[in-house]
Amino acid sequence: MALLERFKEYLIKENLIEKGDSILLAVSGGPDSLAMLDLFCRIKDEYNLNLLVFHLNHMFRQEAFAEALFVKDVAENYGLQVILEEFNVPEYIASHGYSPEEGARKARFYFLQKWASQYKIRKIGLAHNKDDLVETVFLNILRGTGLKGLAGILPLTERDGLLIIHPLLDILRLEIEDYCRKRNLNPRFDRTNEELIYTRNKLRNKIIPELEKEINPGLKGVVYRMALNIREEEAYLNKLASEKYKExxxxxxxxxxxxxxxxxxxxxxxxxxxxxxxxxxxxxxxxxxxxxxxxxxxxxxxxxxxxxxxxxxxxxxxxxxxxxxxxxxxNSPDLAEEDIIELLEIPGEVVWGDFLLKAEILQQSGKWREERGNKKLCFCDLKKVKGPLTIRKRRAGDSFYPFGLQGSKKVKDFFIDEKIPVTERDKIPLVLDKEGNIIWVAGYRPDGRFKVEGDTEEILRIEIDYMGGD
Amino acid sequence: MALLERFKEYLIKENLIEKGDSILLAVSGGPDSLAMLDLFCRIKDEYNLNLLVFHLNHMFRQEAFAEALFVKDVAENYGLQVILEEFNVPEYIASHGYSPEEGARKARFYFLQKWASQYKIRKIGLAHNKDDLVETVFLNILRGTGLKGLAGILPLTERDGLLIIHPLLDILRLEIEDYCRKRNLNPRFDRTNEELIYTRNKLRNKIIPELEKEINPGLKGVVYRMALNIREEEAYLNKLASEKYKExxxxxxxxxxxxxxxxxxxxxxxxxxxxxxxxxxxxxxxxxxxxxxxxxxxxxxxxxxxxxxxxxxxxxxxxxxxxxxxxxxxNSPDLAEEDIIELLEIPGEVVWGDFLLKAEILQQSGKWREERGNKKLCFCDLKKVKGPLTIRKRRAGDSFYPFGLQGSKKVKDFFIDEKIPVTERDKIPLVLDKEGNIIWVAGYRPDGRFKVEGDTEEILRIEIDYMGGD
Structure with a gap:
């Protein structure tokens, strides 16, 4: 059967799309994501789909910028809107001790979530293939897993209200590459990625081929079928358990x-x-x-x-x-124990706890006023603020000048007034200037001393976003 | 904890022994089985155990005979009775297309079953270790498996009324070898076996060490724990299903x-x-x-x-x-379709279908009379029989002279009289002499022409045993 037919059959069998769906497609520019994009475009009219392309530049290396532009071109050639994001993944993983794969995955999901919510899209398409599934099963086994991990990757998962679909799971990498050749898709192979995902590549390029050669040439097929069976067993046990949970x-x-x-x-x-x-x-x-x-x-x-x-x-x-x-x-576990301090350059961005904070400079003349009132944003007069900024949790004795109030207030009292549970307080980032003045209890209240006034020329805009949930 | 304590704890936790148990221990002479033997001997008095040692010479090579004698010595040093068996496994696997591992396992189980029944012992002890379990899990995955195969090896299984126990499953091979050194057990490593079990050794000596080095040094531990979890999930589903089965x-x-x-x-x-x-x-x-x-x-x-x-x-x-x-x-599947003919030398043995047939020569003066009446045995006058014998299923027109009847009878009519279902008839081996005369409808009736008489000097004794059930 042609790949397009198999793709459609899989979408139907696993209940992955409905007519009129809006789907945010994660496209790296590699063969898998280009094939997915092309396949979706070929059924776009039949299913009346609204497709949106998303690309994240992980900033692992220089060529990544060219890849982003390539994805932009491709998407526009299909007549699709494209969202390009950049995020310093190497810095993110270094500061959080994540593996490159884990860090890239978390960052990617964060931005996908953000844009899905921005565009009110519920469905995200990811282009993992059958080889990825088989490798994931092995990796999970090698790292320790239960039934869930043995199922590898699921065609459909719900997460924080989003539906993540994996429409290529029953297609082999080789078949996808073949499809790309036949359809002249000219994928960009991200060689960085290849080098960074060390353990997966070890499996992919060395162990699995060796097992196929020495033990079972049909290895991928049998592991895939095992994963399908396990998925069913796990689903059955989960169904029983969720009934019992209610009781x-x-x-x-x-x-x-x-x-x-x-x-x-x-x-x-x-x-x-x-x-x-x-x-x-x-x-x-x-x-x-x-x-x-x-x-x-x-x-x-x-x-x-x-x-x-x-x-x-x-x-x-x-x-x-x-x-x-x-x-x-x-409770808040990590931050309650450790006093983690992060620097936030202006402009710049940093991850602290479960949050991403981003500082940028706007002109007074810009459209920033439309965003005022959004608790996730803070606007200051840039000339009043000495950078770099510092992000940390509250300390005993902290106080600030809450915007809209007269005089100063202890942060502790502010939290009590705001009815923030004790267990949550250590999870709230405070943004301080170089002098140690609190300029924002992020997500709650800015400090009045730094406010934008009539003579403000440049504005410091700080944004906080929740990155948790993985 | 010392190995002896862990061994006892495992026996208790997994319900593997009771006071007063009789256990038939399969001992190859390698480190695992010697350690098992030694450990059981150390708790023999405390648990009032009746231990019996069994060794099968697989006849893979010459040294195997020395190994059998070694096991005999060891067992006798512990004051235990020992059963030595020989079986031409290379021939058995060649004629049945089994892998060496599979063939050796089937043969071993057949003889263990035979001796357990002979001595009225219900429990058989096999010395697989934690490494074996982990390798089995991998092999099952690589060859395709469901939940059951992911559990690897179970500490206790019931089979045809026998209880197979694996008391060393939570002990690593290295720990066992260390134990052997400390206890001066001097195991014999069967190098043939090492070479013959090709895929398992590939995993054992190459793939698993590589995965431990490159991906997870604690690999065996995580796979073992996964197997334990899976065992529980599988047992739970089986419990549900067996209730439903009854309904x-x-x-x-x-x-x-x-x-x-x-x-x-x-x-x-x-x-x-x-x-x-x-x-x-x-x-x-x-x-x-x-x-x-x-x-x-x-x-x-x-x-x-x-x-x-x-x-x-x-x-x-x-x-x-x-x-x-x-x-x-x-039904009978294989034999109904193929006309398989095997030769049986005198003396000699051969496997045909699910049966093992064995020919030997006895003296008229011996104790053979005690065995008369056993349907699994046939006694003939050796000088009336021209060997080698042939084993095959019935053919149209076959007839013989049933012992105890006057004259000849068609095999077909004999089967009808014996009320043997059509589906079973092709599974019954006929033993014929060199001339093509049926001398035994094996398991049912000998031919009267070859019977032992007063002037018989040497007796041909043919035994049939069921080898199926694996």
Whole structure:
């Protein structure tokens, strides 16, 4: 069957599109994403699709700029609108200790989310192929996984209200490259990427070919089928568990979530584990990756008899026993413990905690007034501010001059007045100038001392964006 | 913790022994089996164990004979009884197209089963270690597997009424070798075996070390934990499915088994697949390894609407739709189609179909009379028989002189009188002499022409044993 037909069949079989869909396509310029773009364009009219192309320049190296322009050209040749973003991924991964693959993935998802929300698009198309799926299964096995990881990549996942679709999962890399040749798509191979994703490439270029040669030439096929089966088994167990979760749930609000200990203790571990995952997902908005040690601690906690006993999981999730109840709450884990200070150049951008902060310079004459009132933005008179700026969490004794109030106020009192829970306070970034004056309690209130006035010539615009959720 | 303590803990945790157990230990003479033997001997008194050592000489090469003697010495030093068997595995695998690993495993299991039944022992101890488990998981993945294969090797499995225990599964090969050194066990490394199990060794000596070096030094640990998790998920799904199987079951007798089609169609595929596996296991006495294509055919059959539609699975299992019923029957698949002829030397042994046939020469003066009446044995006057013997299935026109009857009879009529179902008839081996005379309808009736008489000097004893069930 021709690739176009297989593509359509897969979209239908896995329920990936509906007529009239708007889809934001992530296009790197490599063979996979160009093939995906081309395939979607070929069914655009039939399905009445609204397609938008997104490209992120990861700034791993110089050629990336040319690639961005290439993607722009390609998209425009198809008559599609294109969004180009740049983000200093090498700096981001260096400051966060991520692997290049992980960092690039997080950054990409952040911007995809941002633009999807900007354009009110619910669907994002990613061009992973069958080889990627097989490699992901192996990587997950090699790093430790449960059933979920053995399914590799799912054709459709919901995340923070977005639908992520992977329409090329049953197509081999070779078939895609062949398609690109036949359709004259001239993909750009990002050689940086090739070098940076070290472990995946080790598998891709060395281990898997060796296994195919020595053990089973049909390796990719069997691993793919295994992943399909596992997906079904996992879905079935999840379905059972989410029904049971509803039965186990005693109470739920924004701050906490309570399950019946008696109910949990009665279930089998396989299901109990999934009920707990359900609870965490509800509380947190997305999944939490847990390891065997965590599940063991959760087991001990549930099967213990000690009221008041508690454990803390990654990302500040706390589970506590209390008179027949298992209470889930979420704290700020990392920042509460460490005093992380980041510098923010003007202009420049930096990631602090779960947030991305960005400083830029605007002219007084520009259209900045339209954005006033947006809590995610802060506008100052540039000449009043000495850079670079510093980002840190609150410290004892901090005070500032809240915009709109007379005089100064302790940050602590400000947080109390704003009814910000104690557990949240250490997660809020404060932006300070070189002198150590707070110029913005980011996301909440600017300092009045730096405000824009009639004689302001240049404006410092600072933006904060939530990057969490992965 | 010392290895002895971990061994005991594992035995207890996985419910592998009880006080007073009799255990048949398979001992090759390599480090794993010597360590297992030594460990069991150290807890023998505490648990009041009755231990019996079994060794199979696979006849892969000359040194194997020395190894058998070594195992005999070791066992006797521990004061244990030892059973030594020899079986020409190279010939067996050549004639059956098995891989060396597969052939050796089948042969080993056959003899273990035979001796366990002889000594009325229900428990068999095999010395696979954690590395073996991890390698098995990889091999299963590389060859295509579902959840069951991802669990690798189970600590306890029931098979044909026997309990197979693997007490060393959470101990690494290195730890076992270290234990052997400390306890001065001086294992014999079977270098043949090392060379013959090609794919496993490729993984063991090349791929896994490479993955440990390049991707995750803790690889074995994570794969082991994954296998433990999967074992639990699989057990849970199997438990659900076996309850549902009972509900789906309409009728069952020795010949066939009937499930409700309506019930099956209502279930989810994950469970439906396991219900079918349950039915096959019931009918066949043990599991049948099915591939994705088989499950797809089963799905199509169940969800079809065509009465009378049927499919045939490996090992002659047939599934047929009939007015709301799914009917499982078992035929003879291979032999019905092919006319396989094997030679049986005197003395000698040969495998034909699912059977092992063995010819030997006894003295008239021996104790052979005690065995008379056993249907698995045939005794002839050696001087009346011209060897080598031939083993084949029935052919049109075959006739013989059934022992105890006057004159000759068609084999066909004999089968009818014996009430042997048509589907079974091609599975019964006939033993013929060089002239083409039937001397034994094996397992049923000898021919009277060759019977032992007063003047018989030497007796030809032929034994038939069922080797199926793997």
């Amino acid at each position: 186990a749930l005693l109470k739920r609000d924004k701050e906490k979530l309570i399950l019946s200990l008696e109910f949990l203790a009665r279930e089998e571990r396989v299901i109990r584990r999934r009920i707990v995952q359900n609870a965490i997902r509800e509380l947190k908005g997305n999944d939490l990756d847990l390891y065997a040690v965590h599940y063991e601690a959760i087991e001990d906690l549930i099967l213990s008899s000690q009221t008041g006993k508690y454990i803390t999981l990654p990302e500040g999730i706390e589970l506590r026993r209390s008179y027949g109840e298992l209470i889930f709450t979420r | 789906a079951l309409l009728k069952r007798d020795k010949e066939k088994l009937i499930l409700s089609l309506e019930f099956l169609a209502r279930e989810e595929r994950v469970i439906r697949r396991r219900i079918v596996q349950n039915a096959i296991r019931e009918l066949k006495g043990n599991d049948l390894d099915l591939y994705a294509v088989h499950y797809e055919a089963i799905e199509d059959l169940i969800l079809s609407s065509q009465t009378g539609k049927y499919i045939t699975l490996p090992e002659g299992i047939e599934l047929r739709r009939s007015y709301g019923e799914l009917i499982f029957t078992r």
